[in-house]
Amino acid sequence: MNRQKIAHVLVGLWLVLLAPGAAAWNAAALVPNNSRILATGGATQIEGQAGGGIVPWAVLAGYGSSGEVGGSGFYTHVELKDYSLEAFGAAVSFDNRMELSLARQEFDLGTLGRALGVPDKELRQNIFGLKLRLYGDLIYGVLPQFAFGVQYKHNLDFGIPAAVGARHDSDADFYLSAAKLWLAGPLGRNVFANITLRHTRANQGGLLGFGGDRGDSREVMFESALGFFITRHIAVGAEYRQQPHKLGFSPQSDWFDAFVGLFPGKHVALVAAYADLGTVATLPEQRGWYLSLQVAF
Amino acid sequence: MYRQGMQQVVMTLALFCAVVVAEPVVAATRLYDQLGGEVGVVAIVDQFLFKLADDKRINHFFVDTNVKRFREKLIEQFCALSGGPCTYTGDSMQQSHAGMDINLAAFNALVEDLIEAMEQCKVATGAQNRLLALLAPMHQDIIEKP
Numbered sequence: 503m504n505r506q507k508i509a510h511v512l513v514g515l516w517l518v519l520l521a522p523g524a525a526a527w528n529a530a531a532l533v534p535n536n537s538r539i540l541a542t543g544g545a546t547q548i549e550g551q552a553g554g555g556i557v558p559w560a561v562l563a564g565y566g567s568s569g570e571v572g573g574s575g576f577y578t579h580v581e582l583k584d585y586s587l588e589a590f591g592a593a594v595s596f597d598n599r600m601e602l603s604l605a606r607q608e609f610d611l612g613t614l615g616r617a618l619g620v621p622d623k624e625l626r627q628n629i630f631g632l633k634l635r636l637y638g639d640l641i642y643g644v645l646p647q648f649a650f651g652v653q654y655k656h657n658l659d660f661g662i663p664a665a666v667g668a669r670h671d672s673d674a675d676f677y678l679s680a681a682k683l684w685l686a687g688p689l690g691r692n693v694f695a696n697i698t699l700r701h702t703r704a705n706q707g708g709l710l711g712f713g714g715d716r717g718d719s720r721e722v723m724f725e726s727a728l729g730f731f732i733t734r735h736i737a738v739g740a741e742y743r744q745q746p747h748k749l750g751f752s753p754q755s756d757w758f759d760a761f762v763g764l765f766p767g768k769h770v771a772l773v774a775a776y777a778d779l780g781t782v783a784t785l786p787e788q789r790g791w792y793l794s795l796q797v798a799f
Numbered sequence: 800m801y802r803q804g805m806q807q808v809v810m811t812l813a814l815f816c817a818v819v820v821a822e823p824v825v826a827a828t829r830l831y832d833q834l835g836g837e838v839g840v841v842a843i844v845d846q847f848l849f850k851l852a853d854d855k856r857i858n859h860f861f862v863d864t865n866v867k868r869f870r871e872k873l874i875e876q877f878c879a880l881s882g883g884p885c886t887y888t889g890d891s892m893q894q895s896h897a898g899m900d901i902n903l904a905a906f907n908a909l910v911e912d913l914i915e916a917m918e919q920c921k922v923a924t925g926a927q928n929r930l931l932a933l934l935a936p937m938h939q940d941i942i943e944k945p
Contacts, residue, residue, distance in 0.1 A: 535856050537904040539911055567904035598903070639903070642938040685932035690925020733924050734914065 509672050512654045516602065516630045523596045527571050532596060534799050537567035540734055541765045542640055542683070543595075545773045546576035546796050549653050549707070550591035550605025551631045555759045555775050555792055557725040557741045559696040560649035560681035561640055562601040562633060563593035564798045565768050571596055574798040576605075580777055582790040584613035593631065603631035609709045611662075614783055620665075625709045626658040646682035653677075655708040666751045666783070668711025669718050675702040677725075687730075694729035694739070705749050706782060714748035721746045729763070737763040755780020759792060771796040830933075831883035833926035840883065844873045846916035856908040860899060880933045892940035899943070906942050910934075 526532060544561045547553035552563040552574070564572020573594040580587040591605030609625040633651040640647045653675045657663060660671040677700040687693035703713045703720045713719075723746060729739030743757040761775035775792035782788040834840055848870060852858055861869075872889035879887045889895065910931065917927045 535904060535908070537856060537907040537911070539907060539914070567907045568902045569904050642903075642906075642935055685935055686925070686928035690923075690928045692928055734927075 508674070509654065509656075512652065512674050513630055516632055516654065519600065519632065520602060523594070523600060523602060526596050532566070532569060532571040534566065534572065535570050536565040536572070536768050536799060537570055538565045538572070538598070539641065540768060541731070541737065541763070541771070543572060543574065543798055545763055545771055545794055546574055546578070546591070546593065548578055548580070548587070548589045548605075548607065549629050549631065549655075550576070550589070550593060550603040551633055551651065551653070552593065552595075552601060554696070554727045554729075554739065554741045554763075555761055555773060555777065555794065556743045556757050557696065557698055557727050558631075558633070558651055558653070558677065558679060559698070559727060560635070560647045560679040562595040562598055562635060562649075563603065564595050566595050567598050569597060572598075572799060574796050576794060576796045578792070578794040580790065580792045582777070582779060582782070582788040584785045585782060585788060586610045586612065591629070599635050601631070601633040603629075603633075605629045605631065607707075607709065609706075614785060620662060622659045622661050624659065625662060627708055628656045628658065629708075630654040630656075640681055640683050641685065646680040649679045649681075651677045651679060655704065655712075657708065657711060660711060663705065663709075663711030666710065667715040667749050668705055669713035671711055673702075673704060673708065673712035675700055675704060675708075677701065692731040692734075694727070694731070694737070696727040698725040699723070700725060703746055703748055705746075705754065710749060710783065712748075715750045716748050717746075718748070735765050737761075737765070739763070752784040753781045755782070761792070769797060769799065771798065829883070830881035830926060830929050831878065834877070834881055834922060834930065835920070837878070837883070839920065839922070840874055840877050840881070842920050843913075843916055843922065844870060844877060846919050847873070847913050850912035850916050851909070854908060854912055857905050857912075860901070860905065877930070881930060892937045896941045896943075901942055903938075903942055906938055 543564045544552045544559050547558050551558040552561050553559040563574045566572025575592040578589045588608045593603035595601040607627050615623045631653050633649050636648040638645050638647040656672040677698050679698040681696040684693045700723045701720045723744040725743045727741040729737045731737045740760045745754045745756050747754040757779050759775045759777045761773055764772045773794040777792045779788040875885050876887045878885035
């Protein structure tokens with residue numbers, strides 16, 4: 503019951519923050535002036551927050567700088583050997599200080615669903631996100647930009663996760679993140695790096711529930727991203743995301759992606775990636791492609 | 800699993816290097832020359848001034864500006880910063896922006912106008928970034944409120 507209370511508090515907090523956010527938008531006259539530099543809102547990662555593909559970064563969604571409002575919407579499709587994942591949602595950021603996001607993930611069980619003959623053909627979850635910029639700026643200053651983030655996740659299909667040993671159908675991930683862009687790195691190109699430390703017990707990012715027969719406590723997981731801007735419109739990079747291993751029925755691999763991000767302008771971004779999620783729910787070598795479209799302001 | 804992840808990271812870094820090497824290698828000349836020397840710097844500053852004048856986000860900061868002097872000092876500053884044969888004779892960044900109440904959004908908007916001016920003048924990406932890297936530390940003397 504205790505964790506349910508925490509869940510209610512977290513969703514409540516998210517909803518409560520929406521009001522002052524919207525009020526600040528009006529009262530403090532936050533304007534959608536798009537002042538931040540191209541690509542500094544990142545893409546939208548699969549949990550709906552500003553980031554890369556699989557890792558949330560310390561940057562906030564959209565292009566709102568101080569005294570401004572920004573936001574983004576996204577649709578992502580990941581096609582793996584035996585599964586596919588769709589994710590979509592929206593985020594809004596206020597004063598380049600606070601980002602609120604909502605996302606839905608729909609994971610198609612494909613091969614495994616047919617093999618198990620289970621009634622559920624997909625695993626879905628909703629994700630409420632909150633991110634606060636704690637300190638610093640991505641570009642200016644010696645230190646990186648730091649952010650604290652929460653992702654509250656709620657499974658809509660808990661039958662399979664429960665059957666394979668997951669303990670909870672909802673939970674929150676907490677993380678600290680640091681991001682820095684270095685102007686004129688190698689060959690005069692701008693270089694980006696991000697490190698995220700996530701406190702989590704989510705199985706496959708939460709799609710297979712939270713906690714399990716191998717443990718119910720959260721662990722600190724390491725996530726990172728490295729990017730290189732060939733021009734200001736084209737970035738190439740890679741990401742790594744360590745995963746906890748709470749379910750005995752299957753190994754849980756760390757995730758990896760290599761991406762090309764296209765930023766033709768501030769209102770649209772496209773990311774194409776190669777993703778390797780390793781073994782997912784007993785099926786090995788889950789590699790494939792990742793495509794994400796973002797609209798932003 | 801971690802080792803496999805690391806292997807892939809290393810492989811991707813190798814891929815980066817391939818991409819980097821494939822890019823045209825810029826000769827190790829002065830940034831001033833990469834910007835196009837005197838003619839190039841003047842063209843960049845002129846484009847920059849046009850962008851600033853058109854930028855509704857920040858052009859109100861320049862209503863009382865002596866444009867002729869501002870242009871001269873900008874040319875001097877960009878020339879001197881990029882290793883050209885000039886000496887900057889203008890006020891310090893702190894002096895020239897005192898009391899203007901410039902926030903990060905305004906600073907960002909100005910940087911964006913400069914980038915677009917350089918794009919218009921066909922300045923190479925590496926040279927653009929090098930000039931921005933020289934100008935970026937000035938944020939601490941220009942921005943008054945976070």
